[in-house]
Amino acid sequence: MSWEPSQRYPDPAVISLDPEFDQYRLPLAKVERLTTGYRWCEGPVWFGDTRSLIWSDVPGNVMYLWEEVSGTTRVFRGPSNNGNGNTRDIAGRLLTCEHLTRRVTRTEYDGSITTLASHYQGKQLNSPNDIVCKSDGSVWFTDPVFGILGNYEGERATPELESNVYCITPDGDVLLVAEGINQPNGLAFSPDESMLYVVESRGTPRHILALDVGASYQLSNQRILIAADDGGTPDGFRVDTAGNLWCGWGMGDASLDGVNIFNASGKPIGRIALPERCANVCFGGLHRNRLFMAASTSVYSLYVNTQGMPYSR
Numbered sequence: 001m002s003w004e005p006s007q008r009y010p011d012p013a014v015i016s017l018d019p020e021f022d023q024y025r026l027p028l029a030k031v032e033r034l035t036t037g038y039r040w041c042e043g044p045v046w047f048g049d050t051r052s053l054i055w056s057d058v059p060g061n062v063m064y065l066w067e068e069v070s071g072t073t074r075v076f077r078g079p080s081n082n083g084n085g086n087t088r089d090i091a092g093r094l095l096t097c098e099h100l101t102r103r104v105t106r107t108e109y110d111g112s113i114t115t116l117a118s119h120y121q122g123k124q125l126n127s128p129n130d131i132v133c134k135s136d137g138s139v140w141f142t143d144p145v146f147g148i149l150g151n152y153e154g155e156r157a158t159p160e161l162e163s164n165v166y167c168i169t170p171d172g173d174v175l176l177v178a179e180g181i182n183q184p185n186g187l188a189f190s191p192d193e194s195m196l197y198v199v200e201s202r203g204t205p206r207h208i209l210a211l212d213v214g215a216s217y218q219l220s221n222q223r224i225l226i227a228a229d230d231g232g233t234p235d236g237f238r239v240d241t242a243g244n245l246w247c248g249w250g251m252g253d254a255s256l257d258g259v260n261i262f263n264a265s266g267k268p269i270g271r272i273a274l275p276e277r278c279a280n281v282c283f284g285g286l287h288r289n290r291l292f293m294a295a296s297t298s299v300y301s302l303y304v305n306t307q308g309m310p311y312s313r
Helices: 019-024
Strands: 014-016 032-036 041-047 052-057 062-067 073-077 083-088 094-098 103-107 113-117 131-133 139-143 164-168 174-178 184-189 195-200 207-213 219-227 237-239 245-249 258-262 268-273 280-284 290-295 298-303
Touching: 014 019, 019 268, 032 062, 041 094, 041 290, 041 298, 052 083, 052 290, 083 131, 094 131, 113 164, 131 184, 139 184, 164 184, 174 219, 184 237, 184 245, 195 237, 237 280, 245 280, 245 290, 258 290
Parallel strands: 041 083, 041 280
Antiparallel strands: 014 268, 032 298, 041 052, 052 062, 062 073, 083 094, 094 103, 103 113, 131 139, 139 164, 164 174, 184 195, 195 207, 207 219, 237 245, 245 258, 258 268, 280 290, 290 298
16 A cells, blocks of 8 residues: 655644543654555454564464564464454463354464364354453453354354353353343453453444443443444454553544544543554553554554553453
8 A cells, every 4th residue: 555654743643532642642653554465454462572463364364473673574373264353361372263163262382272162052153253361361252243254254154152242261161241232343351350341343333332340250231331423333442551442443434444542431532543444453562552553454553652451451
């Protein structure tokens, strides 16, 4: 694409919608495009111990690795079983949602792959989409039908389950924790883990829901935190230490493409304009203050004046 980063500081692509956002902007930081030429980038996850970013090209059926020191990109895993969302568990191991195999996996230290979840009550999952880890070691993921609707991001199949949100306990039990959400997608915890946020990607308008996290992995008090009244599509997102939600956004009008930032009460406070729809984000870098943005055919980054939560919460 012909896109070039701004030659000016502060970067006009980083937009304050409210004075509250000004504290998170860095006047000498700009949006950078790290790599391009993919089909649909998703699921970025940072590995601080190797200073590298891993992400999925879902229809490309490959996961890639970008090295911060050299700036080079290489194949991490191919084929990837149409891997989508990724995160790390509290032991630092890679967790991946796979569309083709309809399962959630963990990559062990020796490179072998362990299946964490593929069925619920004897029925096969749809196509696990996005994934987060809680500080107690439990793993939470969404299971919409996107990967089984056709043969582009997986393989066509008939759903055996409704589209739900699940939790894998530290003991390995798979629990249904939220149902009735119209195609749940991105998810993240609030900094104190008292709330789980979930994107309802087929609502009208599309919503980011908030649910209270109780004992025994139970969720309650579901309500709408953010409504995409602009007609855009919230997708994957992450939460910073101040409780702000940094949300991949786009679809519809091209002016919506990028990242929208909301405070903990759901108020829009900032925006990062990109030339492509952004599917997902994560924080990384030495101080977890570099926002990585998986946006359609490219991966972008921006240094910000806040930090992401550990465990990609």
